[in-house]
Amino acid sequence: MAGVSKCMKYSMFIFNFFFWVCGCIILGASIWIRFKGTQQEVESGVSAGANLLIAVGAIIMVIGFLGCCGAAKESRCMLMLFFIALLLILILQITGGVLGAVYKPQVEEAFALTLNASLNVLQDTSGKYEVSQEAFQKFEREEKCCGLRDGPKDWGENFNKPSLKICQCELEKPSPDLCVQYQNGYIYKKSCGEVIIQQIKDNLVIIMGIAFGLAVVEILGLVFSMSLYCQIGRK
Structure with missing residues (x-):
């Protein structure tokens, strides 16, 4: 044996x-x-x-x-x-x-639908999603981006609130690659949706x-x- x-x-x-x-x-x-x-x-x-x-x-x-x-x-x-x-x-x-x-393709379409649903959170003015809006503003500052798809338009009426500094470039000398002139100031040029998609692609290689x-x-x-x-x- x-x-x-x-x-x-x-x-x-x-x-x-x-x-x-x-x-x-x-x-x-x-x-x-x-x-x-x-x-x-x-x-x-x-x-x-x-x-x-x-x-x-x-x-x-x-x-x-x-x-x-x-x-x-x-x-x-x-x-x-x-x-x-x-x-x-x-x-x-x-x-x-x-x-x-x-x-x-279906996954990408589902992701696009998720972004569309998130626009309601950014455009809400009732204060119900205030915590989520503040968290997204922090993400915008860290990643130097604005909105999810269409930049400041994604914020709706919230963009013009004096108490909020949405999408505003915090650079002393705004770079044309990062910032673009909008209304009376400069905002980040890239949409956060592009940043999120790129992060997913980068992490996909690791996964x-x-x-x-x-x-x-x-x-x-x-x-x-x-x-x-x-x-x-x-x-």
Whole structure:
């Protein structure tokens, strides 16, 4: 009877132990973020990201636990469950990538609709979205942009309020590349929609790199788990 490779067994155990620890950290941090906020924060869309991280952390913990116990106890059942769970995640990653490429025009259209819906927030004069308007003004100053699509027109009547300094260039010598003359002053030339789209494109490269790296790790996990599964069967 062939024995079980100790090197493969302990390597898989250590790898999945750190995998499990990462899941614990993600789960704990996301739960803390989710429940430490005020009621206003909980009701906002900020909590959606925390809920997603809670699910991700829990899944990572379960998979890491199955891998650790399967390797330590030489349990074929746990190793098979680990293999199936990891294979499903890999399939979901590939499916998500394919769907993202196929439905790219629809995604861009949905993003455009989101921008249109956000215009109502900028043009609101009731004070209901005052916090969101202030946050967007801060984004404009940081990114040196104005409005979402059509510059100052996106702000509607709010642009002419004396208490607000919307889109105004804060440079001592306004550059033609960054600023343009409008009414009695200078405003930022670029729309924030262009900035957001560029940021998405830049981050997409990073996301693709991370996804590719995870896919390589997952494939290695599939190979090692199945090899260990077969060795235990021949033991």
